[in-house]
Amino acid sequence: MKAKYINPYTDFGFKKIFGEEASKPLLIDFLNALLPEQHKITDLTFKNTEQLGLTDLDRKAIYDIYCENDKGEKFIVELQKAKQNYFKERTVYYSTFPIREQAEKGNWNYNLKAVYCIGILDFTFDDHDSSPNQNDVVHSIKLKNQHNKVFYEKLHFIYLEMPNFAKQEYELQTRLDKWLYFIKHLEDFQQIPTIFNDEIFKEAFNKAELANLGQTELDKYESSLKVYRDLKGVIDTAFDEGKLEGKLEIARKLLKSPLSDEEIASYTGLTVEQIRLLKADK
Structure with missing residues (x-):
């Protein structure tokens, strides 16, 4: 059967749904579904997705989506289509650019804005030593000390293992559930499921329809x-x-x-x- 909607795991599809100026309400809704209530986003500004190091020896980083909210907090959103070497190291490396770009000339007190690195993975991690449940979909990671206390609250890594998301339509409860179901099954839909009955998702389907x-x-x-x-x-x-x-x-x-x-x-x-x-x- 011929697809009616784009595949969101493609570079084009992902950026069409979440990375265009007209897609900003969709991205805000998705991020708010993923983040804790106290980090709710009201507005976003898209930033240059290509970042250069401070010297010629530094490598260049290119993000799928890079944006900033009205509080100055930074969000990197990456779609990772296939497993690769040193993926975790890559996301840690990426996080250093929005941290370093906050440096101010002259006297500066080093007060940084929060940085969030979000990875949507079309694969699962090989090692789950730190997780009691190997079927977790959302992995939320912060810098902690030996007593499992958060040492630094302004650096967040969130990974979504999409192959582990197995809920059916009747099992969807949260806003995040709906977004994950949308991303995972979009290319297979021939019509909009009844659970997606609000304006945000109607707009998402409209942007994703190949006929448009x-x-x-x-x-x-x-x-x-x-x-x-x-x-x-x-x-x-x-x-x-x-x-x-x-x-x-x-x-x-x-x-x-x-x-x-x-x-x-x-x-x-x-x-x-x-x-x-x-x-x-x-």
Whole structure:
């Protein structure tokens, strides 16, 4: 059956639903469903998703969505389509950019605004040593001391393991449940389920409907969908975290996709130089 709605796990689909200026009410609603009540967002400003380090030696970070609320708190929202090496390290690294950009010239008291790094994962973590329930969907992480007391309250990492979300429509209770159900099953819907009966979700379905896209957007979506399917197919079947040859094999296959050298390096854990050598050896 032909899809009626876009796949939200594609770069195009995710940014169409949450990353455009007109999508701001949707993103605010989603974040408010995810965050505690005391952190409720009333307004957001989209910021440049490309961040550069302080020196030429620093690597560049490119976020899916980067925004700031009316209190100056920063939000990075990342869609991660496939498992990759050092994913946790990558999100920690990303968090350093919105922290460092708050530095002020001259006398400054180091009073920082909160930073939230949110990852929507189309895979599950390999290790669950810190979790009593391996089927958790939401992982909320803060910096704590040896007594399990929060040491610093302004740095939050929230990961959503989408494969673990197994609720059916009749089981949905919270606003977050509805958003997770929407994201996970959007591409399969042929009509809007009755549970999505408010204006926010009606707008989300309207933005996601393929019939509402112009030809240029449809072409971009088809290209994004192909990358998503190729990437998932290659990494899900060939990912071998501990072996160099496994990484090289993945890289060779991804060289046939529109992904950049930097993106292939990120997904495989190889260096950009290694990717370029592979390309030259083809």
